[in-house]
Amino acid sequence: MAKQISDLKLGILGGGQLGRMLIQEAINYNLVTHVLDPDHDAPCKDIAHKFECGSITDFDTVYQFGKKADIITIEIEKVNIEALEQLEREGKIVYPQPRVIRLIQDKGIQKQFFKENDIPTAPFQLFSSKEDLPNCAFPFPYIVKQRRDGYDGKGVMLISNADDADQAFESPLLAEALVDFDKEISVIVSRNANGDVRTFPVVEMEFNKEANLVEFLISPSTYPETIQQKAEKIAVSIASALNITGLLAVEMFVTHDGDILVNELAPRPHNSGHHSIEGNYTSQFAQHLRAIFNLPPGDTRALSNAVMINLLGEKKHEGLAVYQDLERVMAIEGVYVHLYGKKYTKPFRKMGHVTVVDQNREKAIEKARYVQQTLKVIS
Template structure:
């Protein structure tokens, strides 16, 4: 008799907020969760069945941790691929597969994958040094992105003119044409080993220009159905080309002339899907579990209008976190609070998120604006 989901151990590389929300969903299935994270105070520490403090980039640590689990997944891409490859050879199930993580770890390889598979994306050029950037024929202004280890706006800079190159990264990067976009959007697609695929409805994102982090996420989108269908089709095509098992977040731009260009991929639960906990029939976290355990995928439809606000540490504050205005925003109807269990705050650190659900889209947006002005993470 095949083992039931509750008989299996799920190992997660990374113990941050994504792992925390995944565990919160896993509890509903009586799943045993094992977490590996280098932070002794990781958000997952007190709710995982087993927590190990150790490096997720060290071969031996990842390999020995992985041997304790039946299925291994990630909540961050910066992990030791060689250890995951060895675990796969020994029969462990690793989802997303190590080859997918390897491709997505390197933004340059990711862009080449787009090009080879006719996935629409902005023109780009790969460079290795600051001198290569200086010799590039790309027209100013353009975006410069480090090929590895960039996240949450880090490792990305705009090059406006030749003088900016002196401050540019002196490391393998990609130069990308600056996209004149109307809106940044995202589609999360789930795929199980049987090849069943579902997409969550397309969402729209508003960014904090200083932190280069999502400030508001609005679901569902009000773009024409044809545009939404095209974005969902692109996401499904990428998931099929990768033959991925699990979730894949596909971040895209809608340009001023109506084109859709793929920006980046994340092979895991993602910031652009947090609203699904209250806003959709199935959450991204439950869907990820369904996918990696080869279960039928859930109903991704929106239940209501949902706006998600990232709760970031305030500028000028570093230390033990305090949440100013929490009671005020909790008095607002349709507000759901998610704090990530991080003891210490610092400027722009993701400390939690708030989701507003409302039958009226504009009403939800107005409430979100009020929350942004009222709720502050200080020290």
């Protein structure tokens, strides 16, 4: 008899909140989960069948970890690709595929991929170092990003003048023309090994500009059908062009003219899909498991309006985390709290999220505002 999902050992590179929520779902299928993370106190530590503390960027550590799993996935892109490629050559299943992670790891290569595949994206230029920024063709202000290792808003700068350019990152850079967009949206798309592709409904994001993090997400979008269909079509075309197996989050800008420009990709469950746990028939975590185990995609329709808020560590608070007024927000109907098991808070650290579900969109937003003003992560 062929191996079944419930017999398989899933190796997860990275043990943060995405891995944690993936494990919560994996429990439903008897999956055995092994997690590798350099933080001995990572959110997955106590809920994985086996937690290994070690580097996810070191060849040997990743290779030895992968050898023990039947199927390997990631919850963060910054992993050792060479080890994953070696494991793949030796017959291990690695989803998303290492070549996809390699492409997405480098924002420069990502942008070139968009260009080659006629995916609309903001104009860009690549620079080997900040010393070359004076050659940048874009007017001030423009954006520079580290080509590698940026996450949660780190590794991104707005360049308003020559002095800013002087202060930019040391590493190879991607410069982008500033897009004067109406809103940022996201479409999460899944693709299994059979090639079955399914998108989640378009969601709208609101950023905390100070922290440069998604702070507020609204599902589903109220953009006109034509714009939403265009966004979903772009997400599907990227997943197909990549031939990815797994989940792909596609972050996009909607311009004031209703055009769509792809910003960035993430080949895994994503912050812009957390609301799907309560807000959609199938969660992004369940969908990722379905995709990598080659099961049929689940129903992605929205059950209700859902608003997701990231719980970020309060400014000036560093130390043992305290969740102030948790009880007050739990008294509101349709409020779902997810804490990430992080012992220590620091300013802007993602400590959890809250999803507010309400059939009435305005009420959901109103409740989310209340939660945001009430529930604070302090020390």
